[in-house]
Amino acid sequence: MNQSISTVGKVTTNKPIYVNVNKKKSTISFKLHIPHYRQDRVSISGKSYTVELSCTSNNIRCPACGCLSQSLHGHYIRQLQGSEIFNHSLTLLVKTRKFRCRNEHCLRKVFSEDHSCLASPYGRNTLEVEERIREVSLKVTSRTASELLHGQNIFCSQSACLRSAHKELPSKSSNSLPVAIGIDDFAQKKGHIYGSVIVDQMTHRPIAVLPCREGDELEQFLRNNPQIQYITRDRRRNFVEAINRILPGVTQICDRFHLIKNLVDALTEEIASLSRLSVHNQTYSYPSTEECRTKIMEALYGLGDARHRHKLNLFVQADSLIRKGMSISETARQLGVHSQVIWRLVRHHTGKDYMSAQQKSILKHVDELALEISHGCTDIKKLKKKMESKMDTIAISAATIGIRNKIKQELREIRKYNKNITERKNKKQASIRSIRRFILKGESAVQSLTALLKNPLIKQVITLGLRFREMINGNPKQWSLENWIKQAMECDSKAMKTFACGIKADQQAVQNAMDIYLNNGLLEGTVNKIKAIKRQMFNRASYRLLNVKLIAFKT
Template sequence: MRVKNVNELVQTVFSGLSPLVIEDVTDEGERIAVRARTAQDAAFCPACGALSGRVHGYQLRTVADVPVDDRRVVVRVRVRRLVCPTPGCRHTFREQVPGVLERYQRRTARLTGQVKAVVKELAGRAGARLLAILQVGLSRHTALRALLRIPLPTGRVPRVIGVDDFALRRRHRYATVVIDAETHERIDVLPDRTAGTLEAWLREHPGIEVVCRDGSATYAEAIRRALPHAVQVADRWHVWHNLCEAALSEVKAHSTCWAAVLDAPLYDGPRARTTLERWHQVHDLLDQGVGLLECARRLQLALNTVKRYARADRPERMLRVPKYRASLVDPYREHLRKRRAEHPAVPVQHLFEEIKALGFTGCLNLLHKYINQGRADADRSHISPRRLARMLLTRPSNLKNEHHDLLDRLTGACPEMTQLTTSIRDFAELLTPCPENADRLSDWIAQARAVDLPHLHAFTRGLERDRDAVIAALTLPYSNGPTEGVNTKTKRIARQMHGRAGFTLLRHRILLG
């Protein structure tokens, strides 16, 4: 667009002020001053709506506008005070300019819109700092007030919702977020995660047919009381996570089986002897008919610890492979094995100097510890129960060829490990929702209970307690994943405000997100 004169240039630069009549533009150095007046049109009385053009007087309003040329812009507008023609109504009123000047505001509507866009993303301090760079001066308190004045979206009550909790202060205070599981829009944030609060909210919002949630018994009870006919859908990720925990426990319980394949050492020391003694103590009391809670009281152990000993049918099931982490010495293990085989009496100091010349960056003490643990003489690097469980739970197509061979050897160490592998892969196929999964789940539970895997039995009991919700998760396309995503963004918002935000401000930002 080509500008022909100064007036046209002014109208182009200040196009947002087009409802006003611009009379003059002055360069005041650090800021630009614009002098303007309202048009001579009649205006409506804000009280009775009567149209009036009778002028009682004039007033001057000073408002800030969007910066130009990296300088602040101040608009001084002469507005009219008009006389209302309706008898009994207010005597006079000051005219407003919708879209430019709002009642009681010190900024134009378009500048207010830009301020709200910034504070919506950055909130108080960060928003004020960015606006200062943009030549819009306001304090962090004003930024927060502008944020809280942004109206929250009020949409329809969704048919499918997702419910999940998040921490306001970890292990102390929690809140509940409710979203539309189909459109992923935020619906509401509740101040706690109690059953009564969620039940009251559900009763105030009838029309909900499906509720996606995690394994929380509190949420399940609230939904059951408020919406007895609604379908509850468990989260597939949490179901799979529970199976992962059960699989890891079974792998640990069979450490003596698969560790023998690798010639990996087991814990052998005071800790292992204490574990075996406790196993005998627990099972002696159980054989006498003593209950689990009484066993815990007599032995001064936690109840869950007693349950863990009770699940092991043999004391060997309590022995574990050492939890060796990856070491800086691992890349030089073959060199150490070769040198120690050729010269069994070679000093550790000489080995340290040799591998240091090869690029080793650790210390001598680390090498001593590595050799004393027997890791230098092992045929292969140590594998932990968690790593083996991870290979069991990984999609077979994502495993490397050497991992396939190693996994086949380890899972064939005992019948229970083979059955565990089969159960995991069969259950993984159920995670793709389809109507046939309801019957397939029943068959899988029956097969899992037929094998000697106590931790897997505990997992099946959990499925039975929430069977309807689990079946809905395996047969319907809904998931609580979008709610978990909102929680992830909520943590980012909380970290951004350094934990100083109260619930009102945090709720406002979540719902605006």
């Protein structure tokens, strides 16, 4: 349908509409230029125009066999909604004829005229109106789209707008497959549910929105696109593992922004702890079950008199060495005793043979004791009450005294530390922002940070950070990535060592970031677009609707 009848968001064409209004007789006439159709009658009712149309062709082909037919069977009126004319809604009444197929072998006996150039099959709107509804529905919510279209004299419900937005977009580049892509994740529900977005780095257009950042959907996409040669990504391990598993030969490129951000995040806490005192309360975490068990076993071996302890500890050491594969003579030589002593000690004996009844009772319930203490039960009265039917109270006290004293000492230190928080808050300290700037530039106006440069360790860390930033930004000078990793691994800073280990594990992708211009900046903008669409849809949009809206999103 080639008409220019809307005053909202339309461009004037060379095919005009002739309108003639006779105020005395209250009649109106105009001419619509619709190929293959003639205009039979025009009428007006309130603020609505009604135009009756009929097809000009006399010979219609059967859609099943393709034979021409002139045998008229009947007709019916098809009602279509058209674009507005001078702030009036337009209704098209299209006379649709039905014909008989004269081909005896055709399975289709009766068929109707084809109006595909005017409207879609079973459609209630013209193609132009359908396109208008779809464009508005893709840019705003269905409720807003319905109201905006109503202002253009196009009547469409919220549900119809939503169904129109859900339809697949026609592919404009179906023959071109992506060669270089970028992948990033976004939060559907922060901290719980994440999705992934994939963008073509060559065309700068989104390709897909996946409902996960690891799993079958991501692997299926990579499996369906074996032609991909370059992938830009951040340093998230799930992306790396999926790419290495499905496309091992692809060139992976780390994002330069994320590399610098990872460096700053790794060093900030360490430099902050040296430049200022912490103003946050410390919390205590109880030791693990295995640590508690080790402490209880140490206490068990320390029970009894000196001779008994010596014999039991000697048996434990000898038994451990023999289990590792050492001979009797080698064990005796290492423990500094005669081989006959070791022979008599371990021959036909186990550890229980050298334990007292109290030690055997502790050994029997050592796992239960360790579990109770690791869950925070350090009060001796509560511990005795829980174990009273299983162990002697004296054995419980003797077995757990070491681990209980250790936990009490650590709790005492944390309480003392948290008491001084108010005093530390009143002191002027360097902000996180100034620390980050100090890491990136190597200088600061904050006195506490400038004083840190006198520390050789901090000076070395800042120098390594500045060199890494120069390399990533394309100015390697005399430093290579391999040499930088070697120097960073030799540094005494724990944070710098940890960061260097991560860079070494992903060394090739980091080197590609220095050599290849592609980056993930395009993905960050695309994620922001997804966030805008999600907020507009009150976070109720499905992944399929997000995908369609994102592809249609234009700024």
